[in-house]
Amino acid sequence: MDYWLSVIFILVFSTVNCQEVTNTHVAAYTLTTIPSNSKNGEKLEKTTDVPKVPYMCTVCSCTDEIIDCGNRRLTKLFENYQWPNKTIKEVSFKKNLFVHLTTFPRVEIWKLTLQANRIVKIDNRAFKPLINLTELDLSYNQLTGEVLSPSVFEGKFSDTAYEPLSKLVVLNLAHNMIKSLHQDFFEHMPNLKTLNVSGNSFSTIDNRTTVALSSLPFLEELDLSYCSLKTISDFSSFKNLKMLDLSGNRLTTPPVVLGKALNLQILYLDENPIQIINYMHPFPRMPKLKELSLCCMPHLTIVGKGAFSGLPVLEHLRVQNCPKLESIDEYALASQSPSGGLLHPPMKKLDLSDNALRYLPQLFVARWDWLEELNLMNNKWSCDCDNQYLISTIVPKYLTKMMDDSISLLTCATPPEHAGKTLMSLSNRTLRCLDLNGARPEKDATILIGMLLGLLLAIPVCLTIFVFWRRGFFFCGPQGPASFSRAFYKRAPDNGEL
16 A cells, blocks of 8 residues: 555656656747747747847737837837838837937838937937838937937948938927037938928027038928027028928018028918018018918017018918907908009918908908808907998808808907897898997987987076076176175164264
8 A cells, every 4th residue: 555655656746847847948948049930830949149128019019010119118229130020111119218329220111200208319320221211200309419410310331332311301300409400410311301390499590500401402391390580591592392380480570581482382480479461571472382371470460461462372371360460451462463453362261260350351362252261260350331242242152151050150249239140140231331430320329318318407407507696696696796795784773873
């Protein structure tokens, strides 16, 4: 009996020990091997390389040709062997903890996003190994003009050819700490088409930055918004520039130098302290400008005659959220033709919402029927004869097709008898003209009644005063000086004594 118990104990102990040894060997193999690209059924090959961090797609989200490594608290790049061996259309390292950006491995990436890290340093030739890089986003970091030397973006060199980052066409450096750019900053990016340097502290475009920007012959889109700019440098070198964003700067007049950007099609000047735009401070002639935005301008008070006369092909105009703007001149868009007539641009979209406008002149737009979009919401419309065309023609004929039910929100602010009424409800009425000198006929009846009551009260009061006056009250009247002195006469006593 004891013999059989001993045999069973030895068998159980041997089984448990073998299982532990097997698990130990499997664990050790897992740490020292990397899956090969072989098909199912083939043996794993051992390697002496031990990965320091997990593979890229075990940390990041990999779907098709897009890899999202955003918000993973990464502090350094993955090693070469940890990247997937395929073409990657987009890689995002957004919102990580990168401070020092080292050289990337040899990978084919089209779009690389490093937005919202803490990058203060980038190694020279950091992007050199990347294949087919077309878009690079370094926005919302702590980069300075000194850190961003031309060598950072250096491309490949060989004995026979110089290969810059020739396919890079989009560069985003927005919201860093850049005050100036090296004059040769773009020498390795000759084909750049879109550049965003918004939110940097330029204050002024100095000579070095001007030289750097002028070295981009194919630049089509430039974002200089929120850079605290008071003036703009020469744009004569931007032969292909089509879109320019100058929003949120300190410009007080439309920049004259824009007249040298002959191919400019879209211009944003939102949130600038411009007060007056008229024939003395107009937009320069821009023969191809189609879209102009003037939104959120708290100081804009006048859009006068000739303000936009230099924009002959303007199609889309936004003058929105300017709380001090009460009127727009009917000839603000018109320009003088060689024959002496007036020329108007072919407007298709017009946004005049959220201002303090009281009137919209009939001749402001030559062909209202060409408009595809028209927004007149949240203004202080005056429903009088000077707005007859707006209320009787524009609103029922054109706006009803564009605004649907929201047209009921267009209401009158003045005169008082129409305040709060919808413009549509007055479309069939002939509106009266407001009187000169601020007269308000709607209060005439009240004034007349007040005058009549005052007259009725004044008559008996005046008669009463007259009667009392005739009877000698108030020490005045027809009695004369003798009557007045008799009032103070005292008779002598009758006893004959003096």
